[in-house]
Amino acid sequence: MFMAEAAPDLFVSEFSLNPETPVQGSPVTVRLGVYNQGTGSSGPFSVQWWPGENYRNLGCSWEVDGLVARGGKILTCTYDGYPSWYANINTKVLVDSGGVVAESDEANNIFLKPISVSKPGAGSPGPVGPGSASGSPDLFVSEFSLNPETPVQGSPVTVRLGVYNQGTGSSGPFSVQWWPGENYRNLGCSWEVDGLVARGGKILTCTYDGYPSWYANINTKVLVDSGGVVAESDEANNIFLKPISVSKPGAGSPGPVGPGSASGSPDLFVSEFSLNPETPVQGSPVTVRLGVYNQGTGSSGPFSVQWWPGENYRNLGCSWEVDGLVARGGKILTCTYDGYPSWYANINTKVLVDSGGVVAESDEANNIFLKPISVSKPGAGSPGPVGPGSASGSPDLFVSEFSLNPETPVQGSPVTVRLGVYNQGTGSSGPFSVQWWPGENYRNLGCSWEVDGLVARGGKILTCTYDGYPSWYANINTKVLVDSGGVVAESDEANNIFLKPISVNHP
Numbered sequence: 001m002f003m004a005e006a007a008p009d010l011f012v013s014e015f016s017l018n019p020e021t022p023v024q025g026s027p028v029t030v031r032l033g034v035y036n037q038g039t040g041s042s043g044p045f046s047v048q049w050w051p052g053e054n055y056r057n058l059g060c061s062w063e064v065d066g067l068v069a070r071g072g073k074i075l076t077c078t079y080d081g082y083p084s085w086y087a088n089i090n091t092k093v094l095v096d097s098g099g100v101v102a103e104s105d106e107a108n109n110i111f112l113k114p115i116s117v118s119k120p121g122a123g124s125p126g127p128v129g130p131g132s133a134s135g136s137p138d139l140f141v142s143e144f145s146l147n148p149e150t151p152v153q154g155s156p157v158t159v160r161l162g163v164y165n166q167g168t169g170s171s172g173p174f175s176v177q178w179w180p181g182e183n184y185r186n187l188g189c190s191w192e193v194d195g196l197v198a199r200g201g202k203i204l205t206c207t208y209d210g211y212p213s214w215y216a217n218i219n220t221k222v223l224v225d226s227g228g229v230v231a232e233s234d235e236a237n238n239i240f241l242k243p244i245s246v247s248k249p250g251a252g253s254p255g256p257v258g259p260g261s262a263s264g265s266p267d268l269f270v271s272e273f274s275l276n277p278e279t280p281v282q283g284s285p286v287t288v289r290l291g292v293y294n295q296g297t298g299s300s301g302p303f304s305v306q307w308w309p310g311e312n313y314r315n316l317g318c319s320w321e322v323d324g325l326v327a328r329g330g331k332i333l334t335c336t337y338d339g340y341p342s343w344y345a346n347i348n349t350k351v352l353v354d355s356g357g358v359v360a361e362s363d364e365a366n367n368i369f370l371k372p373i374s375v376s377k378p379g380a381g382s383p384g385p386v387g388p389g390s391a392s393g394s395p396d397l398f399v400s401e402f403s404l405n406p407e408t409p410v411q412g413s414p415v416t417v418r419l420g421v422y423n424q425g426t427g428s429s430g431p432f433s434v435q436w437w438p439g440e441n442y443r444n445l446g447c448s449w450e451v452d453g454l455v456a457r458g459g460k461i462l463t464c465t466y467d468g469y470p471s472w473y474a475n476i477n478t479k480v481l482v483d484s485g486g487v488v489a490e491s492d493e494a495n496n497i498f499l500k501p502i503s504v505n506h507p
Contacts, residue, residue, distance in 0.1 A: 006040030006069070007104040007475065010095045012111035013072055017091070022117045024085040027078055030060055032111075034095055035072035038104050042067050043473030043504065045096040047075060051082055053092040054228035055114060061097075066472070081356045085119045086172035087137070087195075088231035099441035102475040102501065114231065116174070135168025135198060136233040139224045141240035142201055146220070148316025151246045153214040156207055159189055161240075163224055164201035167233050167418035171196050174225040176204060180211055182221040182241060183357035190226075214248045215301035216266065216324070243360065246301070264297025264327060265362040268353045270369035271330055275349070280375045284342040285336055288318055290369075292353055293330035296362050300325050303354040305333060309340055309348040311370060312486035319355075326398030344375045344430035345453070353363070372489065375430070393456060394491040399498035400459055404478070410505045411472040414465055417447055419498075421482055422459035425491050429454050432483040434462060438469055440479040440499060448484075473504045 012404035013035035022028045036042055044066050051059045060077035065074065070121045093111040096103070103109075126307055142164035159178055165171055173195050178187040189206035196202065222240040225232070232238075271293035280286045288307055292299055301324050309317045318335035325331065351369040354361070361367075400422035409415045417436055423429055430453050438446045454460060480498040483490070490496075 007038050008036045008040050008042035008067065008101060009038030009067065009104045009108070010034060010036055010042060010045065010067070010101065011108040012093050012095060015091075015093065015111060017111055021115070022082050024117055024119055025081045025083070026120070027081055029076065029336050030122065031074065031076045032093055033072055034064060034067070036067035036069060039069050041069055041474045042101045042103075042142060043476065044471040045101050048094045048097040049077070049083070050092040050094075051079060051089075052086075052227075052229050053090040057504075064165050066474070082117045084117070084173040085195075086117045086229060087170055089115060089117065089172065089229055090231065091115050096131060100439050100471075100473065102477065116367050137165050137169050137171035137196065137198065137230055138167030138233045138237070139163060139165055139171060139174065139196070139230060140237040141222050141224060144156070144220075144222065144242055146244065150244070151211055152373050153212070153246055153248055154210045155249070156210055158205065158207050160205045161222055162201055162203050163193060163196070163457075165196035165198060168198050170198055171230045171232075174230045175227050176222045177205070177226040179221040179223075180208060180218075181215075181358055182219040189240065211246045213246070213302040213358070214245045214324075215244075215358060216299050217301065218244060218246065218358055218427065219360065220244050234443060236269060259346070266294050266298050266300035266325065266327070266359055267296030267362045267366070268292060268294055268300060268303065268325070268359060269366045270351050273351065273369060273371055275373065279373070280340050282341070282375055282377055283339045284378070285339055287334065287336050289332065289334045290327070290351055291330055291332050292322060294325035294327060297327050299327055300354075300359045300361075303359050304356050306352045306355040307335070308350040308352075309337060309347075310344075310485075310487055311348040316455065340375045342375070342376045342431040342487070343453075344373075344487060345428055346430065347373060347487050348489070349373050395423050395427050395454065395456070395488055396425030396491045397423055397429060397432065397454070397488060398495045399480050399482060402478075402480065402498060402500055404502065408503055408505055409469050411470070411507055412468045413507070414468055416463065416465050418461065418463045419480055420459055420461050421451060421454070423454035425457060426456050428456055429483075429488045429490075432488050433485050435481045435484040436464070437481075438466060438476075439473075439477040440477040442473035469504045472506045473502075476502060 012032055014033040016031050016330045018029040045064055047062045048058055059079045062075045090112045095109045141161055143162040145160050147158040174193055176191045177187055178189045188208045219241045224238045234390045272291040274289050275286040286365045305320045306316055307318045317337045320333045348370045353367045354460055401420040403418050405416040432451055434449045435445055436447045446466045477499045482496045
């Protein structure tokens with residue numbers, strides 16, 4: 001057991017690489033010390049090392065059984081080798097990477113150290129950091145063009161861009177990425193640049209198969225040093241955006257681009273919305289009808305519209321592709337939804353116009369539409385007025401009790417969980433889910449329950465058996481989340497999370 005006032009505090013006490021300046025493609029021995037400078041013991045935790053702070057893949061990782069107060073441990077590993085050379089790069093260590101140890105100071109778990117990586121057969125690329133004698137690089141897009149200047153939907157486009165190092169020091173290798181549209185999920189082209197000397201540049205070209213749609217307004221985007229591996233004197237100028245238009249086949253350019261252009265700018269929103277029946281019945285089909293309208297002064301290019309039965313639903317109910325709307329023009333969209341899987345006293349249905357974010361609008365803030373509705377049980381009427389101000393009142397769900405058996409779990413042994421959920425509000429709730437995590441930072445749930453709903457001033461006891469904690473912990477928070485799907489509209493949404501500090505014993 002632990003005293004309330006005692007807490008661990010983990011940090012990196014030492015760090016070294018052998019060789020001190022790694023050589024591209026050659027093995028590196030990593031040595032680091034983790035230390036607990038706190039006043040209490042820690043439970044088990046993990047440590048991760050990244051060769052570069054922006055690397056996606058770990059270099060090494062370790063599991064530490066725990067550290068007593070004022071105790072430490074030396075960790076070592078061998079890394080196969082850096083794939084590139086770098087004039088400047090930060091290597092990174094993260095202590096307690098799973099966030100399972102409650103510490104007196106959580107801010108000192110990340111350790112960064114600037115290093116350099118030399119080319120094979122060469123010495124170190126020099127001092128590291130903006131203040132070094134060799135200076136620092138500064139990468140940006142010096143030029144950009146498309147051929148044709150106004151691409152045609154479905155036709156190839158030649159991309160040409162210049163990357164330039166206007167800094168005072170050389171850069172190591174870096175990548176450059178181009179997106180046809182700034183909100184596109186898929187890249188158009190990418191390049192690997194070996195590095196640039198100070199005041200040096202390079203021209204990059206590629207051919208893109210063609211835009212899948214036409215657009216009156218869209219931003220094309222370039223990102224220099226997309227992996228973030230080069231330490232620059234100015235990191236803010238790596239993103240380049242340029243407004244362009246894409247014409248329909250057989251047509252000219254869709255006109256000037258941007259809010260200030262002569263052709264004006266579009267502004268899309270939901271002009272009407274209805275369900276049939278108005279109060280859907282659980283499990284029965286629902287007809288959705290909505291209007292999208294362009295109240296702007298310019299035409300829009302194609303865009304998508306998405307409808308979710310509930311604003312926190314993971315799966316869409318319906319989606320549509322709209323070819324575009326002229327200024328002061330609209331369109332009615334309809335679909336049939338198979339039916340709500342549950343009944344709800346209160347739930348928000350949601351529409352998102354221009355869900356791909358491909359239309360540049362004069363007002364981007366009115367693309368989301370929410371409407372409170374209710375869903376009745378089969379054979380019953382509507383569950384009543386909707387919203388906090390309704391005559392039937394509003395629910396308010398929270399955890400009224402919580403216990404574990406045994407009270408202090410033992411590593412690897414089963415644990416019985418018992419918790420009470422209670423509705424202290426003035427109105428009934430619809431169905432909702434409850435989730436329990438053994439630790440608040442655990443990725444995997446311990447138990448979950450589906451509750452049919454609770455009347456005002458009503459509650460329910462939920463129980464389950466957990467197979468057992470995989471580790472022991474001096475300090476860990478267990479966590480319960482009530483209405484984990486966020487489907488119940490409550491008078492107080494802030495009390496749905498319950499945390500309780502516990503400890504887990506060694507066998």
